[in-house]
Amino acid sequence: MIGDDEIQKQQGIIPYVLTGDKHYLDLRAFPDKIKLAVWEKQNHKCAICGKEFDYQFMEGDHFTPWRDGGRTTIENCQMLCRECNRRKGGK
Ligand SMILES: [Zn+2]
Incomplete structure (x- = not known):
């Protein structure tokens, strides 16, 4: 029997x-x-604070x-x- 916590790690x-x-089936x-596409879509802005950031800072x-x-x-x-x-x- 595998508990939920054990499954979460896998x-x-x-x-x-x-x-x-x-x-x-997805990587976490x-x-x-994906990140680059979303970063472009958001016009390089953070979705919460709305400030612009370079990709490597997001x-x-x-x-x-x-x-x-x-x-x-x-x-x-x-x-x-x-x-x-x-x-x-945490997410
Ligand atoms: Zn932000």
Whole structure:
């Protein structure tokens, strides 16, 4: 028997088979391809504070948190500056 905490740490086909939750098929971290596209879409601005930042100072954030089943897709990605991401807390 694998507890929820144990499943949370995993990623891939096994937790997907165990839970039927497709978000386990995604990596938790957004790949650069998605982050760059969202960064362009947001006109290089942080989604929370609205200030402009260079790409390397921003981080990908899940709209629907990973722990709540949010997937690592472009639709579920917003780019935040490090400060806002840290203030938002764990995801
Ligand atoms: Zn910000």
